[in-house]
Amino acid sequence: MKKIISLFLSLFLTSIVVSQNDNSAHSLLDAVSEKMGAYKNMFIGFSQTLSNEEAGIKEDDELPIKGTIHLQNQKYRLNYLGNQFLFDGNKLFVINHDEKEISISDNDLSGDDGFIYPSKLLTFYKEGYTLKMGAIEKTQGRKIQFVTLNPIDSTSEIVKVELGIDLDSYHIFKLIQTGANTSKTTFTITQFKKNRDLTEDFFTFDEAGFVNKNYIID
Template identity: 40%
Template sequence: MKNIFLVLTLVLLSNTTFAQNSEKAKVLLEDVYNKVKSYDNIYVDFKYVLNNAEAGINQETRGEVTLQGDKYIGNFFGSTQLFDGSKVYTIIPENEEVTIEDKSEDENALTPAKMLTFYKEGHNYEMDILQNVNGRKIQYVKLTPIDTDSEIKTILLGIDAETKHIYKLIETGKNGTTTTITVNSFKTDQPLSKTLFTFDEAKYKNDGYYIVRN
């Protein structure tokens, strides 16, 4: 009888600790979300690494994106992607080609506009390790997709404990692929050109670009 009582006590304490851990993670993510939403615009310069040792894949590149509301413009893997609020324009200078598509209807698609807020829905979360990175305290939160059919196993989100800005994202897929995004520079409320999120089709046509509409 004593053993049963001890087991029940341990289970109860474990569940209570997990609930408190989860609540702390939720509060931290809410702080990050509210901070992001308080800015008029955000500029992020980042390092991107894709690795799958078993498949012999190791890709590394640098990227940058400017966000304002749902609109964004980013440079990544030698191409530029622009979303003006209704259409997505992918500009590939190497091929002298522009692809124009309607906004993705997939609500689960992780677009640049969602890269700083994607964690808001669809995940269970708990506090993970706290790291010291060059004097900065980086608190990691572990996110696990609620959808069991998701191709993502876990996501570790590293958050600067002082600024509440995202510093690092480590996504581990069920196929063994690890994607790591590390923020090199995070700037807010920058002066932006009124035409930054406007696609000038005539300019690209005059430059000899092939325009593809999907």
């Protein structure tokens, strides 16, 4: 009997989520995921800005933080905030070049805090969010369609995600995360290259090489 009740509740909740989703928004993100996911690999250069109206922080108060990332299936090599994050599909290596320290953890970073990690960039929207078409904006000569994603989990640290899709290329152009503390983090893609010739060991951690450079490995 408990199994029947559990199944009923599961189907009921699923039907609620589906009814709240905008089919056109879901179809658009599916098309973007399919196109970008078909590339052998991707190189993305991005800039990050932060704003918080309640704290009086405006988006242009400070220079944007810049970063780069190579993506290949679930693997990635991210350079961000002076650190390199290398995920080989099984382990994550966080390399602090200033301190010459490296931390290693099994599996990718946890998404429990609501942050969207690189390995989930093209798929995160498929579970845990309701979707709705937003506004269309013209920027830098591009026509950008925004999709608003609201987490189903009311305790999520992220209360809203806005994805800006370039309607000409069907690529992600911008990602805006609004936190529970009203802070807004905006990632804008400034460079994009696909299907680059990468070496076989591009996503492999060179332990011996770092040891020879006197890095401390936790």
